[in-house]
Amino acid sequence: MDLPEVDVAIVGAGFAGLTAARDLGEAGRTVCVLEARDRIGGRTWYRTDLFDGIGLEMGGTWIVPEQAFVSAEVRRYGIAVADSELPHRMTWSDQGKVLESLMPVPPAELGDLEHAVRALVAAGARLDVDRPLSEQDLVDLDVPIRQWARDAGLRGNARELLISWFCGCGNASAETGSALDILRWLAAMGNSVWGMVRASVLGQTFVDGTASLATALAEDGGAEIRLSTPVRSVRQEADRVVVGHDGGAVAARRVLVTVPIGVLRHVDFQPALSPAKLAVSTENHAGQGQKVWAIARNVPHDLSGYGWGTAFDYVGAMGTRPDGVLLVCFAPEHDRVDGTDRVAVQCAVREFAPDAEVVATATHQWVDDEWSRGTWTTFRAGQISRYEKDLGAREGRVHFAGAHTARRWPGFIDGAIDSGRRAAAELLEVL
Numbered sequence: 001m002d003l004p005e006v007d008v009a010i011v012g013a014g015f016a017g018l019t020a021a022r023d024l025g026e027a028g029r030t031v032c033v034l035e036a037r038d039r040i041g042g043r044t045w046y047r048t049d050l051f052d053g054i055g056l057e058m059g060g061t062w063i064v065p066e067q068a069f070v071s072a073e074v075r076r077y078g079i080a081v082a083d084s085e086l087p088h089r090m091t092w093s094d095q096g097k098v099l100e101s102l103m104p105v106p107p108a109e110l111g112d113l114e115h116a117v118r119a120l121v122a123a124g125a126r127l128d129v130d131r132p133l134s135e136q137d138l139v140d141l142d143v144p145i146r147q148w149a150r151d152a153g154l155r156g157n158a159r160e161l162l163i164s165w166f167c168g169c170g171n172a173s174a175e176t177g178s179a180l181d182i183l184r185w186l187a188a189m190g191n192s193v194w195g196m197v198r199a200s201v202l203g204q205t206f207v208d209g210t211a212s213l214a215t216a217l218a219e220d221g222g223a224e225i226r227l228s229t230p231v232r233s234v235r236q237e238a239d240r241v242v243v244g245h246d247g248g249a250v251a252a253r254r255v256l257v258t259v260p261i262g263v264l265r266h267v268d269f270q271p272a273l274s275p276a277k278l279a280v281s282t283e284n285h286a287g288q289g290q291k292v293w294a295i296a297r298n299v300p301h302d303l304s305g306y307g308w309g310t311a312f313d314y315v316g317a318m319g320t321r322p323d324g325v326l327l328v329c330f331a332p333e334h335d336r337v338d339g340t341d342r343v344a345v346q347c348a349v350r351e352f353a354p355d356a357e358v359v360a361t362a363t364h365q366w367v368d369d370e371w372s373r374g375t376w377t378t379f380r381a382g383q384i385s386r387y388e389k390d391l392g393a394r395e396g397r398v399h400f401a402g403a404h405t406a407r408r409w410p411g412f413i414d415g416a417i418d419s420g421r422r423a424a425a426e427l428l429e430v431l
């Protein structure tokens, strides 16, 4: 087949693909990015067409200054970010019953809370996030969140709160998500529990949406980006790779694949993907929950609610509007609450604010979306130990990136950028 050839074809225009394209373009390489969706940004999606034009992040939202890769890009392009406002108080919901107390546990259980915090910090201190976790004798932590809580001897409400918080961080259930992957958040924030809270929903947000950074990356480096171009096959030949997509094909000296873990196995690789990549893709990761936006009346304007035994594990106010308070809500499993159903969302919000009247909801079903098949990467128990080293390993002329291949922040925008930079450097070395 006589095809025009580029140096690198990149599959996916999320932050990993866009960053790699920028670096390769800057180094003078010809790059063609093939993206299945009709937009760039992947699992970040800033929408201004819902809720009367307020900007809503349907996916990735918060960053923290400790995330070196995304912070460097924010500075480089002069992207505006804003600090989150601290809530004035916390709301705790125990199985849907709002606690009146300042603390999430009754006074008799304060010792349990202290024990939980100590156990958390002791476990976090064992991780060196700059080295592969699978090399560090941590298999006893690479277990389901609930099992870790049991093994660590957590008790009472402190135990339930910690389990729910971990599930919230992972957007994963207590039976599937790896405790080790969540402990990585703590370790990456210098083993600070407060740092881990900031890294979840109290960091910085993009004033003009994550799209502002994605666009800056896309416009830099000069790569060609083809939207609405799903890649179906990646075939390695003797001295090139042919990438087959709907409506055609592209030939390249090298290919960089950045699709999410669960999507990998739906691309036809020849030769076949390594058994490890195929296995982890078939298992998929545990980030299978949802994020829901709502506008609600009769809720505190500064609601910041953590719950256990509740449909949402977190409900937080993100601003006040004439028609109500803007809430962001997370559930660790996508079928716990139907995020498109106003009444179902209202029931779930009432577990935190009993008089809430939800007037509108908005969500994107990332789990059912064929180009993501999940939300953010949280490894299943055992996956870090089994597959960590395989995820980013190149196979012949095909290289791999994506947040899930990053070391420090695999569930984040930062991890995606980190992986794109690493892959571009790897490609420049061999081209």
Ligand SMILES: Cc1cc2nc3c(=O)[nH]c(=O)nc-3n(C[C@H](O)[C@H](O)[C@H](O)COP(=O)(O)OP(=O)(O)OC[C@H]3O[C@@H](n4cnc5c(N)ncnc54)[C@H](O)[C@@H]3O)c2cc1C
Pocket: 011, 012, 013, 014, 015, 016, 017, 034, 035, 036, 037, 040, 041, 042, 043, 044, 058, 059, 060, 061, 062, 063, 200, 229, 230, 231, 232, 258, 259, 260, 263, 267, 290, 291, 366, 370, 371, 372, 374, 375, 376, 377, 401, 402, 403, 404, 410, 411, 412, 413, 414, 415, 416
């Ligand atoms: C609900 C939600 C909330 C989140 N919250 C945060 C947060 O607050 N902070 C944070 O830092 N991170 C957050 N994340 C995670 C963050 O968004 C991701 O880690 C990051 O955006 C992943 O980037 P990526 O480039 O690795 O993958 P993706 O963004 O998934 O990019 C991969 C691209 O490949 C494309 N693709 C897939 N298959 C094909 C194919 N066959 N052919 C061509 N293209 C294909 C996809 O359409 C996509 O554009 C969140 C994610 C979600 C879903």
